[in-house]
Amino acid sequence: MGLPAMAQPSPVWNAADIKLQMKKLDTLGSVLYIAAHPDDENTRLLGYLAKEKLYRTGYLSLTRGDGGQNLVGNEQSELLGLIRTQELLAARRIDGAEQFFTRAQDFGFSKNPQETFTIWDREKILGDVVYMIRKFQPDVIICRFPADSRAGHGHHTASAMLAEEAYAAAADPARFPEQLKQLKPWQAKRILWNTFNFGSVNTTADDQFKMDVGTFNPLLGKGFGEIAAESRSQHKSQGFGVPASRGSSQEYFLTIKGNTPKNNLLDDVNTSWARVPGGSKVGALVDAALAAYNMEDPAASVPALLEIRSAIQALPDGYWRNLKLRETEQLIYACAGLWAEAYSTSPTVVPGYNMEATVQLINRGPVKITLEQIDLPGKANIAGKQELAFNKFTSISQSLAVPAGTPESEPYWLAESHPVGMYIIKDPLLVGYPENIPALQAEIRFRIGDQDFTMHRPLQYKYTDPVKGEIYQPLVIAPPVVADLSSQVYIFTDTKPQSVPVKIKAMTDNVKGNVHLKLPAGFTAGTNNLSYALAAKGDEIELRFNINPVKSAAENHVDTFTVVMECNGKEYTQSLQQIRYDHIPLITLFPEAQARLVSVNLKHNGNRLGYIPGAGDMVAASLRQVGYDVTELGEKDIMGGNLQQYDAIIAGVRAYNVNARMKYWQPRLMEYVKEGGKLIIQYNVNGPLVINDLGPYPFSLSRDRVTDENAPVKLINAKDPVFHYPNEITAADFNGWVQERGLYYTVNADKAYTRLFAMNDKGESPLDGAALLAHYGKGCYVYTGLSFFRQLPAGVPGAYRLFVNLISVK
Secondary structure, three states, rough: OOOOOOOOOOOOOHHHHHHHHHHHHHOEEEEEEEEEOOOOOOHHEEEEEEEOOOOOOEEOOOOOOOOOOOOOOOOOOOHHHHHHHHHHHHHHHOOOOOEOOOOEEEHHHHHHHHHHHHOOOOOHHHHHHHHEEEHHHHOEEEEEEOOOHHHOOOOHHHHHHHHHHHHOOOOOOOOOOHHHHHOOOOOOOOEEEOEEOOOOOEEOOOOOOEEEOOOOEOOOEEEEHHHHHHHHOOOHHHOOOOOOOOOOOOEEEEEEEEEOOOOOOOOOOOOOOHOOOOOHHHHHHHHHHHHHOOOHHHHHHHHHHHHHHHHHHOOOOOHHHHHHHHHHHHHHHHHHOOOEEEEEOOEEEOOOOOEEEEEEEEOOOOOEEEEEEEEEEOOOOOOEEEEEEEOOOOEEEEEEEEOEEEEEEEOOHHHOOOOOOOOOOOHHHOOOOOOOOOOOEEEEEEEEOOOOEEEEEEEEEEEEEEEEEEEEOOEOOOOOOOEEEEEEEEEEOOOOOOOEEEEEEEOOOOOOEEEEEOOOOEEEEEOOOOOEEEOOOOOEEEEEEEEEOOOOOOOOEEEEEEEEEEEEOOOOOEEEEOOOOOOOEEEEEEOOOOEEEEEEOOOOOEEEEEEEEOOOOOOHHHHHHHOOOOOOOHHHHHHHHHHOOOEEEEEEEOOHOOOOOHHHHHHHHHHHHHHHOEEEEEEOOOOOOOOOOOOHHHEEEEEOEEOOOOOOHHHHHHHOOOHHOOOOHHHHHOOOOOOOEEEOEEOOOOOOOOEEEOOOOOOOOOOOOOEEEEEOOOOEEEEOOOOOOOOOOOOOHHHHHHHHHHHHOO
């Protein structure tokens, strides 16, 4: 069977959209595209397959892109994966494909599949790919990458290896037999590699099977190069806005397994209704409905679509029968002009507490539609049987108690703590879904003609913004109370206590109880049991706890504390986190209300730092944690301010990639160094750069990186003062790093620079471009590709010690 449709608002289809969907109803073919990350997919090909060839088309991304960089904000890791998930869904709404995932987590750049499979559980991820193949039942599977080094990334290569293995395993009942309780073995006709020409790497050839996907679709009013550009430009967190292309464009394919297509991607696949036993009658009815379709009167097609629905229902249960039945029902709603939605008057609801829900409907066509019944969660039959009069708006409201046990709005793949590289999903039937199935839905029953229909609509939050107008957001299901910590890391360099503010927020009315901190050994809190009472939903109170380390840190150590809130006899430990960007829906999650307690033997000199923001890093906030006075610098500060007041100026990650003003600020920054200042430039990608000369002396940026966060690090000149003041730096300061050592290292550096470190991934030659230091005039310049933007927010003690030494260099 196919994937069950998520409950969604009524589709807004115009007459051309309806015709395209009717044509799709007559096409029974499917293609699954497989790659590793958001942005790996070929959006032009996906759009062409979904909206020109009208195949059911899916993109299986092994990961959610958690390990990349963020150009729109400071979210990293799982939070970035949430953003990229929604960007992928936005892309799919444009190109018409469907989106799926495995449990694999993007842990950052990987140089080869051997490294990838030391972090990913190969058998489990293979099982997920097999599961999706059996569930989606693709006639053809397409890989974006080859299973060798030409893929350019260990995840890319691994995706092709897994796809090829899953192609055979999905057809083998002895492989992953536990899946066969719900699914059946599936053998795709062939698996192909969609070869590419990526600048310096051209894997296409004239003797490969190819097809022109640059056609123009008059029903869409666009060519697929234009649709692809709109789709790909949804990857905004990656800065992937691209121009539209128009005209002929070839896509090339090499066969991995199965026979090679000659005329069509789905050669030897029957894509008509004749592939379904007894389906020829349905095919004839669809052909007749298409021929009779009047774009000026879609409602005239409803009788024919009702007949088609009856004919499909008479077929034996099966994949295409169920999929096309849902498509037919959506067409009936669209042609009839039936619109329905369900919403809450509050953005947040709490299980066990009351909420106000409203269902709204309208019949905008001449077809007779009878409303039979509306069921809401915990409330059956809130509306009596009634005919929906033509163009008369109907609104039905009901107060109800949110059923106890309704799951909170936590992305299902984040519900359990997980190791690096793999999400833990307890319910195997959830694997593949891009987002949660809506927990609260309205069930609306209609009668159209002589047939009964059941429509599901998710309860959403709808409101009117005075600037943006009517806004829909996912309804948030929350615990009754949450805690907010102002910092995720607390740095202790001595035994002085730190005041930790904890903000308690009511998510419903009348909540009260006590709050305490669950502290690790070695820490105490003066008064560790404070009460709260909040009368109204949304009320907040700030409580302050003084955390004391028992003794000063002789060794660097990282611990964690948790906020525990008692409410109505239960304990809650969640915080509330929301990600808001205009290009995606509101994202809500309830992570543990925790923060790291970092004990570090750290000395620092200087006090005032200037910080030039880069692309979404949290380094400035991390430096404030260790006592620095950090000022973010802008145009007036740099071009007209007194830069010499700062003990050091630091440029955030990718500042020279994303800030066009760096070109004009650079002379002032170099003058600042020359007059005695210290300038630290964090990593930039090697192109495009707003200027090529990033330092006082020449050097270049490469794509070199060290991806193993545990790779040994050698201090090239251990006697250099940078390793001794104010902290004694040793190889131990590279313990506990996360995701990577660094990226986009320097090469071809002038002799005026001192190279500080040598490091390498296993089996590779040492790289000495992770950090450069040069004296210039009276001051000092540092360029570093070390990933401090990951280490400092993660509370890595040695990273703090090293960064402070770079700030303090003489």
